[in-house]
Amino acid sequence: MSTPFYVSPQQAMADRAEYARKGIARGRSLVVLQYADGIVFVGENPSRALHKFSEIYDRIGFAAAGKYNEYENLRIGGVRYADLRGYTYDRDDVTARGLANVYAQTLGTIFSSAAEKPYEVELVVAEVGTAPEGDQIYRLPHDGSIVDEHGSVAVGGNAEQISSFLDQRHRDGMTLAEALKLAVQALSREPGGGEREIPAERLEVAVLDRTRPQQRKFKRIVGRQLTRLLDAEAASATPTDAPSDTEETDTTDSTDTGTGTGTDTGTASGSTEE
Amino acid sequence: MDFLSDQSPEMLPGNRSLPPLQGAIEAPHGTTIVAASFPGGVVLAGDRRATMGNMIAQRDIEKVFPADEYSAVGIAGTAGLAVEMVKLFQLELEHFEKVEGAQLSLEGKANRLSTMIRSNLAMAMQGLAVVPLFAGYDVDREKGRIFSYDVTGGRSEENGYAATGSGSIFARGSMKKLYREDLTEEQALTLVVQALYDAADDDSATGGPDVARRIYPIVTVITDEGFRRLGDQESADIARSILERRLEQPDGPRAALL
Numbered sequence A: 001m002s003t004p005f006y007v008s009p010q011q012a013m014a015d016r017a018e019y020a021r022k023g024i025a026r027g028r029s030l031v032v033l034q035y036a037d038g039i040v041f042v043g044e045n046p047s048r049a050l051h052k053f054s055e056i057y058d059r060i061g062f063a064a065a066g067k068y069n070e071y072e073n074l075r076i077g078g079v080r081y082a083d084l085r086g087y088t089y090d091r092d093d094v095t096a097r098g099l100a101n102v103y104a105q106t107l108g109t110i111f112s113s114a115a116e117k118p119y120e121v122e123l124v125v126a127e128v129g130t131a132p133e134g135d136q137i138y139r140l141p142h143d144g145s146i147v148d149e150h151g152s153v154a155v156g157g158n159a160e161q162i163s164s165f166l167d168q169r170h171r172d173g174m175t176l177a178e179a180l181k182l183a184v185q186a187l188s189r190e191p192g193g194g195e196r197e198i199p200a201e202r203l204e205v206a207v208l209d210r211t212r213p214q215q216r217k218f219k220r221i222v223g224r225q226l227t228r229l230l231d232a233e234a235a236s237a238t239p240t241d242a243p244s245d246t247e248e249t250d251t252t253d254s255t256d257t258g259t260g261t262g263t264d265t266g267t268a269s270g271s272t273e274e
Numbered sequence B: 001m002d003f004l005s006d007q008s009p010e011m012l013p014g015n016r017s018l019p020p021l022q023g024a025i026e027a028p029h030g031t032t033i034v035a036a037s038f039p040g041g042v043v044l045a046g047d048r049r050a051t052m053g054n055m056i057a058q059r060d061i062e063k064v065f066p067a068d069e070y071s072a073v074g075i076a077g078t079a080g081l082a083v084e085m086v087k088l089f090q091l092e093l094e095h096f097e098k099v100e101g102a103q104l105s106l107e108g109k110a111n112r113l114s115t116m117i118r119s120n121l122a123m124a125m126q127g128l129a130v131v132p133l134f135a136g137y138d139v140d141r142e143k144g145r146i147f148s149y150d151v152t153g154g155r156s157e158e159n160g161y162a163a164t165g166s167g168s169i170f171a172r173g174s175m176k177k178l179y180r181e182d183l184t185e186e187q188a189l190t191l192v193v194q195a196l197y198d199a200a201d202d203d204s205a206t207g208g209p210d211v212a213r214r215i216y217p218i219v220t221v222i223t224d225e226g227f228r229r230l231g232d233q234e235s236a237d238i239a240r241s242i243l244e245r246r247l248e249q250p251d252g253p254r255a256a257l258l
Helices: A009-026 A068-088 A096-112 A159-169 A176-187 A223-235 A247-251 B002-007 B079-100 B106-118 B121-125 B168-178 B185-202 B232-248
Strands: A030-035 A038-044 A053-057 A060-066 A121-127 A136-140 A147-149 A152-155 A203-209 A218-221 B033-038 B041-046 B050-052 B055-058 B064-068 B071-078 B130-138 B143-149 B155-158 B161-164 B218-223 B226-229
Touching: A009 A060, A009 A096, A030 A060, A030 A121, A030 A159, A030 A176, A038 A060, A038 A121, A038 A176, A053 A068, A053 A203, A053 A218, A053 B079, A060 A068, A060 A152, A060 A203, A068 A096, A068 A121, A068 B002, A068 B079, A096 A121, A096 A136, A121 A152, A136 A152, A152 A159, A159 A176, A176 A203, A176 A223, A203 A223, A218 A223, B033 B071, B033 B130, B033 B143, B033 B168, B033 B185, B041 B064, B041 B071, B041 B130, B041 B185, B064 B079, B064 B218, B064 B226, B071 B079, B071 B106, B071 B218, B079 B106, B079 B130, B106 B130, B106 B143, B106 B155, B130 B161, B130 B218, B143 B161, B161 B168, B161 B185, B168 B185, B185 B218, B185 B232, B218 B232
Parallel strands: B041 B143
Antiparallel strands: A030 A038, A030 A152, A038 A203, A053 A060, A060 A121, A121 A136, A136 A147, A203 A218, B033 B041, B033 B161, B041 B218, B050 B055, B064 B071, B071 B130, B130 B143, B143 B155, B218 B226
16 A cells, blocks of 8 residues: 655645636636726626626626636526525625625635635626725635725736736726726736737626616626727727716616526536636 | 525425414405506506405505516415515526526416416415416517416416406406507506506405505506506506596496497
8 A cells, every 4th residue: 555645735735726826827817897887897708608797686796717617606606695695684685795705615615625626716796886985896716715805806817917907097986988998908918018909799898887777786788888888988098087978878778678688598518718 | 496495495485384274364465456468568557455354454555566677477365475476486587587697488487477376275275375467578579468377376378458356357347348459558557547446446355546645556567678667656647537537437438339
């Protein structure tokens, strides 16, 4: 009988963290930004059906980078947690903080359990408040820690570089078009320092819009509405004192009603994206 | 739903142990719900009365709820159970939509409600029946549709108009004479309020418009733009205009004899 090699706990954890980080880094980055009327999620996603962002509850949205089958699992778990909470108590009793804690527990347990491989995912849970001060954004790395973020956050492959880019340029009270422009600029930065173009059809954009009259504040921005927003940002190239283009949030309420946009029943054949 | 039945089955209405039967159980009952379709959508309305035996339990109960963006459900029967059933139904539709990323078909929603009513059969046998009326806008077929149910969960699609609850006989009779297939949205709204007035006229458990307390029927309309509940003022205006006419003609509009 052979004696197994001794591996120190520090080394074992470092190896697991390294493994998870590498898995996450293979995927494209995504960013979550606060703007005047809520929180916007922007990411590069070639698929129309396999979403990186989704609705958890009335005011809570979810974003994930990494392995699709793993974060899809967590997403469905989150929806179940939120719906059960809301049904048992009240819709107001479902909070992003509670959800983030559950995710942290789950990720932490999986990360430190020797029997399982660590999840190669990094999550963002965001909740939009009635005023910008009430907005909450939590980032959950693969090891189950929670980071309370303000203003902007980036996760995924090139996250560090994108974060520092965003930190320098993001400010409170941006319009949606400005925030979107900044997000796209940040995402198009290459690790080497170059830039590349991301066409509108490869962008996945969603918002938690506090001005939405419905109880459920999550909304995907697709098609014409997205191109209009991107054009609006091109027109006001210097986002110093941009005109208020908040009207677009009103005009689109009639078109977005089916939150799933119809045909995209995301039956994913779980695979690593990109 | 599956998750709920695994985790805490006692939360589901069908899994509750039944109380020992000691005569009739006194619980508030909701009464009349009416629905009518028109080209482009469907309207669903309900009176505001809940009764407990011969007593009026509540004057301003709300019995019509949005199920999701494109459908609504009106409830007749034991109010407490019915409200909970609607809550669970709403939850299930929303849960499905979020997990699957697409809405259930209208047919699917109607079937689901059917199963929920059947699971309440044992309670119904003890006098605690719930009989809803389900109406929605079918996005695929681009028209409003109405589904009615019986106490065993039997589902039937209604053509044009439908009613449920104690005053339903009178409401249906009223709509039978007034309904036409080419109603406008406004006419359909008037039609359902007329039908509720007629139901209240002949059924003691159905409440008519209460002018003194400003309690008017709940009227909702579902079109391709989604669910909309008429504001208090809108609903009051319809009810008042009907009331005005009835002061001259207490039995309401007359249909042609031949």
